[in-house]
Amino acid sequence: MEPLVAYLWIIPALPLAAAAVGAAAPRGSRRLASGAAIAAMAGALALSSVALKYALAAPSAHQFCNFTWFDLGNGAVRLGWLLDPLNAFMCVMVSLVGLLIFIFSLGYMEDDENFKRFFWLMSLFAAAMLCVVVSNSLLLLFIGWELVGLASYLLIGFWFHRPAAAAAAKKAFITTRIGDLGFLLGLVWLYDTTGSLLLYDGGNGFLEAHALGDLATQVAAGGLAATTAISLLIFCGAAGKSGQFPLHVWLPDAMEGPTPVSALIHAATMVAAGVFLVARVFPLFSADQGLPAATLHALTVVAAIGAITALMGAAIAAAQSDLKRILAFSTVSQLGYMMLALGVGSWVAAIFHLLTHAFFKALLFLAAGSVIHAAHHVQDIRELGGLGARMRTTFATFAVGMMALSGVPFVFSGFWSKEAILHAASEWGPSSLPLYAGLAGVVLTAFYMTRLLCEVFWGPPRSPAASHARESPAVMTAPLVVLAAGAVGLGFLGTPAWPWLQSRLAGAEIPARPLLDGGALMAVSIILVAVGLGSGWALYGRRPRASAAAPDPLQSAAPRLFAFLGARMKLDELYAATVGRLNTFAAALADILDRWVWGGAVGLLARLGEFAGLLNREVDEVGLNTGFDTVSEEIRRTGQAYSRAQTGEAHGYLRTLALAFVVLALLVLLGGGR
Amino acid sequence: MNTVLILIALATIGAAAAAMSRPSLLNCVLLLTLSWTGIAAFYLWAGAEFAAFAQVLIYVGAISMAVMFAVLLTRRGRRDFPPRKGSRSRAAYAVLAGAAVAGVLLAAVARSPLAASPAPGPASTVRELGGQLMGPHAAALLVVGVLLTVALIGAVVLAAGAGPEKPEATR
Amino acid sequence: MSPLQLCLAFSSALFAVGLAGALARSNSILVLLGIELMLNAANLNLIAFWRFSPHGSPATGVVFVVFAIAVAAAETAVGLALVISIYRHQQDIRLEEATRLKG
Numbered sequence: 001m002e003p004l005v006a007y008l009w010i011i012p013a014l015p016l017a018a019a020a021v022g023a024a025a026p027r028g029s030r031r032l033a034s035g036a037a038i039a040a041m042a043g044a045l046a047l048s049s050v051a052l053k054y055a056l057a058a059p060s061a062h063q064f065c066n067f068t069w070f071d072l073g074n075g076a077v078r079l080g081w082l083l084d085p086l087n088a089f090m091c092v093m094v095s096l097v098g099l100l101i102f103i104f105s106l107g108y109m110e111d112d113e114n115f116k117r118f119f120w121l122m123s124l125f126a127a128a129m130l131c132v133v134v135s136n137s138l139l140l141l142f143i144g145w146e147l148v149g150l151a152s153y154l155l156i157g158f159w160f161h162r163p164a165a166a167a168a169a170k171k172a173f174i175t176t177r178i179g180d181l182g183f184l185l186g187l188v189w190l191y192d193t194t195g196s197l198l199l200y201d202g203g204n205g206f207l208e209a210h211a212l213g214d215l216a217t218q219v220a221a222g223g224l225a226a227t228t229a230i231s232l233l234i235f236c237g238a239a240g241k242s243g244q245f246p247l248h249v250w251l252p253d254a255m256e257g258p259t260p261v262s263a264l265i266h267a268a269t270m271v272a273a274g275v276f277l278v279a280r281v282f283p284l285f286s287a288d289q290g291l292p293a294a295t296l297h298a299l300t301v302v303a304a305i306g307a308i309t310a311l312m313g314a315a316i317a318a319a320q321s322d323l324k325r326i327l328a329f330s331t332v333s334q335l336g337y338m339m340l341a342l343g344v345g346s347w348v349a350a351i352f353h354l355l356t357h358a359f360f361k362a363l364l365f366l367a368a369g370s371v372i373h374a375a376h377h378v379q380d381i382r383e384l385g386g387l388g389a390r391m392r393t394t395f396a397t398f399a400v401g402m403m404a405l406s407g408v409p410f411v412f413s414g415f416w417s418k419e420a421i422l423h424a425a426s427e428w429g430p431s432s433l434p435l436y437a438g439l440a441g442v443v444l445t446a447f448y449m450t451r452l453l454c455e456v457f458w459g460p461p462r463s464p465a466a467s468h469a470r471e472s473p474a475v476m477t478a479p480l481v482v483l484a485a486g487a488v489g490l491g492f493l494g495t496p497a498w499p500w501l502q503s504r505l506a507g508a509e510i511p512a513r514p515l516l517d518g519g520a521l522m523a524v525s526i527i528l529v530a531v532g533l534g535s536g537w538a539l540y541g542r543r544p545r546a547s548a549a550a551p552d553p554l555q556s557a558a559p560r561l562f563a564f565l566g567a568r569m570k571l572d573e574l575y576a577a578t579v580g581r582l583n584t585f586a587a588a589l590a591d592i593l594d595r596w597v598w599g600g601a602v603g604l605l606a607r608l609g610e611f612a613g614l615l616n617r618e619v620d621e622v623g624l625n626t627g628f629d630t631v632s633e634e635i636r637r638t639g640q641a642y643s644r645a646q647t648g649e650a651h652g653y654l655r656t657l658a659l660a661f662v663v664l665a666l667l668v669l670l671g672g673g674r
Numbered sequence: 675m676n677t678v679l680i681l682i683a684l685a686t687i688g689a690a691a692a693a694m695s696r697p698s699l700l701n702c703v704l705l706l707t708l709s710w711t712g713i714a715a716f717y718l719w720a721g722a723e724f725a726a727f728a729q730v731l732i733y734v735g736a737i738s739m740a741v742m743f744a745v746l747l748t749r750r751g752r753r754d755f756p757p758r759k760g761s762r763s764r765a766a767y768a769v770l771a772g773a774a775v776a777g778v779l780l781a782a783v784a785r786s787p788l789a790a791s792p793a794p795g796p797a798s799t800v801r802e803l804g805g806q807l808m809g810p811h812a813a814a815l816l817v818v819g820v821l822l823t824v825a826l827i828g829a830v831v832l833a834a835g836a837g838p839e840k841p842e843a844t845r
Numbered sequence: 846m847s848p849l850q851l852c853l854a855f856s857s858a859l860f861a862v863g864l865a866g867a868l869a870r871s872n873s874i875l876v877l878l879g880i881e882l883m884l885n886a887a888n889l890n891l892i893a894f895w896r897f898s899p900h901g902s903p904a905t906g907v908v909f910v911v912f913a914i915a916v917a918a919a920e921t922a923v924g925l926a927l928v929i930s931i932y933r934h935q936q937d938i939r940l941e942e943a944t945r946l947k948g
Contacts, residue, residue: 649944720895732915740921764869783854821916828926
């Protein structure tokens with residue numbers, strides 16, 4: 001175990017310290033907050049690079065450092081840090097992209113009065129995300145997970161005075177919470193069966209052979225193996241965080257937050273946490289592959305959901321007209337691709353795509369931020385246009401990002417990572433549906449990105465804001481350039497001919513294949529990309545939109561479908577009608593129970609008490625008092641009656657005495673006495 | 675023997691009956707004194723000289739005097755009381771009661787097998803009486819002495835009233 | 846009729862007379878005198894029985910009578926004092942008027 005592993009906690013601790021500094025700093029100390037944040041991220045980046053070097057030195061090892069948090073008597077709650085290539089790559093990616101976005105925010109948030117709050121919240125988020133990444137314990141991961149959710153809530157609702165932003169923050173938190181409930185259940189179940197939440201613990205961790213072997217033998221309800229059930233529960237959390245169908249509804253609304261937030265949290269890092277989680281506990285997910293009696297394989301579910309999400313996200317993105325919403329649905333779709341890759345068994349491909357996606361999606365969001373900043377917060381693409389000539393650097397970097405996302409071949413990283421995914425999907429035994437879904441997604445992705453590029457940067461400016469747009473300052477464009485370089489360069493680390501990244505991630509050397517290996521599939525995907533780009537250009541580039549009110553060509557072609565997709569397939573309305581109504585009904589039921597049943601019972605008891613008191617009083621007054629009164633009256637009257645015998649006449653007394661004596665004597669005489 | 679007894683009895687009873695029925699109070703007192711004397715004669719006939727002596731001394735001598743004083747002190751004017759309403763019925767009832775009691779007692783006496791003991795009565799000398807009073811009955815004698823003292827003091831207090839300046843509503 | 850019976854008859858008659866007198870007269874002093882007569886009748890009884898009893902100590906009867914006379918005298922004194930008190934209150938010693946101690 002390398003000594004560095006024991007200090008791995010410093011990587012999340014640095015941004016946490018910066019957050020504390022920023023929070024405690026007096027109002028208006030912008031430089032302090034931002035300076036601390038950027039310095040912390042730079043430090044985290046440096047340490048992550050060192051850690052990466054160490055990890056790459058022993059790529060197959062999972063180096064860990066565990067400690068006991070508290071002792072429960074029966075067992076102990078243990079936490080720990082983990083260092084292996086997956087973690088290290090993620091650390092580097094998060095800190096690098098984070099650093100670039102922080103620098104971008106110096107320019108973007110300059111006019112905002114809550115500058116300080118922005119930076120320490122972002123630092124908090126970075127700390128939590130890094131905690132998720134370096135953790136060796138599922139419990140510590142969960143703690144970071146929840147903190148990430150909290151930071152996301154606070155940042156989406158950054159401009160909380162706007163009702164839309166507040167509602168969006170609430171929606172995000174609640175939706176991810178639903179997923180987190182499943183995660184927590186899975187966590188508890190796991191702890192109960194294996195007795196450990198540590199991933200690797202020298203043989204005792206639950207990802208290691210002993211525990212997995214135990215789990216694999218247990219069967220849960222419905223013929224599911226225990227590992228399948230636990231995996232699916234953990235996947236609930238991942239699906240919530242990563243915006244998979246059906247828990248994707250919060251992601252588009254999360255665009256209410258500032259654009260750097262969207263870039264960092266909802267493109268590059270937080271939403272990738274779900275993918276990272278599944279990749280992290282992949283041995284658990286794949287433990288049921290070898291079981292013959294399992295009715296359902298966890299990875300099948302993952303693949304299915306990923307495929308659905310990929311296709312759905314792309315379709316909806318093609319009908320949106322808000323710049324950030326298009327990118328948001330694009331994120332949903334790409335995350336679907338990553339889940340698809342995980343589902344078909346290649347977590348390496350998923351992580352590769354995650355890393356490349358982080359770069360080009362962050363790039364796209366930051367470029368969009370640059371556009372929004374220049375166009376004074378006009379975000380509707382129908383009202384933009386002609387920005388290509390006015391914002392050259394932004395346009396160039398945006399184009400790089402767009403091409404990477406679309407999968408323009410060979411040069412751009414997105415192509416290589418998507419190829420890896422499609423290659424893995426094609427080799428999946430059970431079904432080819434994920435492959436077809438992925439291919440369909442490729443067309444759509446290329447199409448909607450071309451549409452976006454054309455609408456925003458080509459044609460005439462369709463609003464005064466667009467015509468007055470000016471290029472953003474260097475503090476904002478420099479990160480764009482760096483990210484563009486990453487968007488291009490990163491791909492070369494994972495080509496089939498040189499699967500350097502994949503090997504390092506997998507911990508085992510992956511055999512090099514010819515560059516164009518998998519040719520048929522590669523050719524098909526290249527053709528599809530061309531089709532998408534071409535159709536997009538044909539509809540939106542050749543004859544650019546004349547004015548904001550002009551109808552969208554797609555809208556004219558298939559109005560009902562366009563409207564349906566534009567309304568995000570009406571899922572929000574569906575949820576409101578079903579779950580929302582159920583909730584309202586439950587609340588009403590609870591209210592009725594509370595008021596009439598429990599309240600009634602309590603009221604009844606109160607009435608009973610009252611009645612008992614009344615009864616007591618009546619008994620007392622009518623019964624007892626009367627009885628006593630009557631008896632007393634009787635006694636009094638009897639006494640009075642007797643006292644009438646006291647006439648006061650002495651003669652009367654004497655007479656009575658004489659009479660009594662006579663009677664007595666007669667009795668004695670006649671009764672036989674002598 | 676019996677003749678003397680019967681004579682004494684008739685005289686005493688007659689005097690007593692007269693004493694109880696005369697309207698004049700003084701007459702009643704004097705006749706009653708006569709009847710007391712008759713009782714003393716009976717005691718003599720029975721052989722209880724000391725008892726006769728005591729009877730004469732106390733009743734005839736002291737009590738009659740006291741009664742006389744009381745009569746004289748409680749007179750209102752010199753007229754006697756006329757008979758009031760209801761005194762007739764009261765008198766009738768009284769006679770009836772007396773007759774009933776007498777009847778019952780006589781009946782009891784008549785039915786009781788009282789043996790006549792012609793033996794001469796026991797001789798009681800004064801000396802013996804003294805010995806009895808100072809001996810076995812000494813305590814009783816003392817108690818009676820105390821009783822007499824207390825009674826006489828009480829009588830004096832009762833009769834004297836509350837003192838010279840009493841706001842008696844006797845007018 | 847034995848002498849004892851005669852004596853007892855005598856005392857009974859005297860008692861009855863005393864009772865009738867106490868009941869008949871309204872003057873308090875005469876009521877008291879009637880009561881005195883009854884007491885005397887009782888004394889007569891005592892002497893009669895003393896005279897004609899078979900045994901007994903020689904002086905018991907007389908002692909009894911002496912004590913009875915003493916007590917009767919005390920009682921008479923108190924009673925007469927009471928009569929004088931009553932006279933002071935109501936100017937009248939008729940027994941029917943002295944009815945304040947009634948129920």
